[in-house]
Amino acid sequence: MMRKTDPYGRDIPSAIPRPDVVSPGEIVPGYNPPGIPPWLKPIPINTRNTQEVLRGYLNANEPKIARWLYSTWNAEREAIKYQELRNAIRDHEMPLEWLLQWQQDYSRFVVEVLDPEWRKAIQSAGTKMGENIEAYAGRPFGFTPTGRRIEEWIQTWSGELAVALFDSQYRAMRAILRYYTVDNPVSPDELGRILRPVIGLTPKQAEAVRRFRENLIAEGLPLKAVEHQVLNYAGYLHRFRALRIARTELSFSYNYGQLEAIRQAQEQGYFRGKVVKTWMTAEDERTCDFCGPLDGQTIGLEETFPGLTKKLPNVLAPPAHPLCRCTVGYQVLERR
Template sequence: MTFLHHPISSTFACEPIRKDRRADISEIERLAQKVEPSLSRAILKALQEQQDAIDLRALIKALKTGSAANVLNVLETSIGSAGKVAVEQALMNGAAAAGAATAKTVARITRTEFHFSVLNPGLIDWLGTYSFGLIRQIDNTTREAVREAVITGMKAGKNPVDTAREIRQVVGLTDRQAKAVANYRKQLETFHLRSKASGFGLGGQIDRVNGRQVFRPDKDGTPLDGIDERRLRDFRYDGQLQRAMETGKPLSKAQIDKMVDAYRRKYLKYRAETIARTEALRATNMGVQNAWKQAIDTGKVPEQLVRRQWILAKDERLCSHCAPIPGMNPKQGVPFGQSFKTPVGPVVLPPLHPNCRCTVFLRVYEPSQLSGPGPSG
């Protein structure tokens, strides 16, 4: 981890200046990617536990009363803070790995002994507060989706058994994702009436990068073509969709249920991966930040000479939301304890939004460099 660019200085026994930051930034991405799988599994398990906790019989009974309040009460008691321990552990692993790697850099450039402490009160407080907030956010998002599904299902006047199953299917998804699942079911129910399926790309291949299905996400992290083109569907059922169009014969309820369930499961997995990708990067960025804070607090590095620069992900997923940020802040970077200016207001650390892949680069300057015009970096 070398999120530090330093000139030769009398303050430290430093190494020569290195101009290339790419290797430094790749290290934080690599560490975040190592955390992603375990964090994704922990989040997916938490989302699945929410669904498994739903008492289908109690839900059907509540639906038969015709009272939305009764239905929501059944669901509210089922959705709890599941999986908090596993999520917290995965986040700690990411922060600890990044902090330990950063400590090695500090030790090397200062030629002193320095070790990252995972028992640092600041890091522990952040982790406890953040992991709890993350789980609560996941739970609250699920509640919003469930409430909308309840209201929609009851207004439609469907059979309580079918409505209960459909409501249970959206548990764990966001409101928008739940609506996408409901709309997919509607499309399948009339798929045999289509003369063509523009956008579906029946029989096509899934776009992948490094083995992972990719989409064009919007600012909320929602896969745009995942909704518009149903590319989160299970492609194994494309033959059945094609035959329904060719013969004009409706898909059976059993076929539709299987397709919708597969679509929902992939969406749930996608949601877990999206959260994990974003939060793994946040945890590792926090580990880097906390390691430098420890270095500053122990006198290894002078805080007044440290500047932080917001680094964009230079690839096909760079979004318009983050692109202006470097230009909104000084070229030399912001002081260590200062937030970055962003289009959404002050932000201490990336990520800025779901699927954001921005990082922070730390640099130590000579006093004379900070009193004059800033370098271009």
């Protein structure tokens, strides 16, 4: 039985050295697809204004996703009952009711919120890229926002994401619960005040909130002041995480929509030569140390760039990491 190809390209090794494993100060060597004769020249299909369009799309559509996450995390906090807190202290484990609710919430988030937003981003990016394809080829091009590749892309990522979001929340809450029921036991009321602010945070963020609380208590602050500052800090982390999820997921789908438009045009004979793609950063002070060296790197259409995380060791198109704002420029290699 043949192994199914990963629609993200994570199973295709990148020919470009990872920027975070080269020696400090060393420039990542340039890479170009092998076998390209010198008499070919790159003709751009899209330009750097693609980066501005991407940023505009992200800014316009991130708030809706973030608001849904805020409201869901708030509802999960309000749903915690006193008897469940007592059971958690008795069992040193989270009640099944919480776990089932979180699984359901993240499944709904993926199906009801992200799935349509992914498809809208793919449609928007593909249509916009279609305008560039028409300008290049001199004839109409119609982008099709459906098909096997798009469905495989969405199905693969939706299943992984729902599990990853639940698992992150489970691990974060379990660590805090164990600390306050085994290492430093507290009353049900106090446990509720401690747990509610960290619902929706990652394990690292939840641990940061726990340490922040402990430090404030060690300083001798009144309990009311401690709770106020903890809520403010946790609220900041919730806003950051919601933005991180919204921006990353929209970036995934928008960049994939551009790639799919190029693939469709290539299959329909719109290009007169080999198509290559070039990494493009936002070219501002917020460009990270990982993506900066990738700027301008050119590879073949179905080759991959290096990704930053274990979950994304290689990528067919940005993002290379959460909150990445990069995109890709496409070119056709033609005779000079």
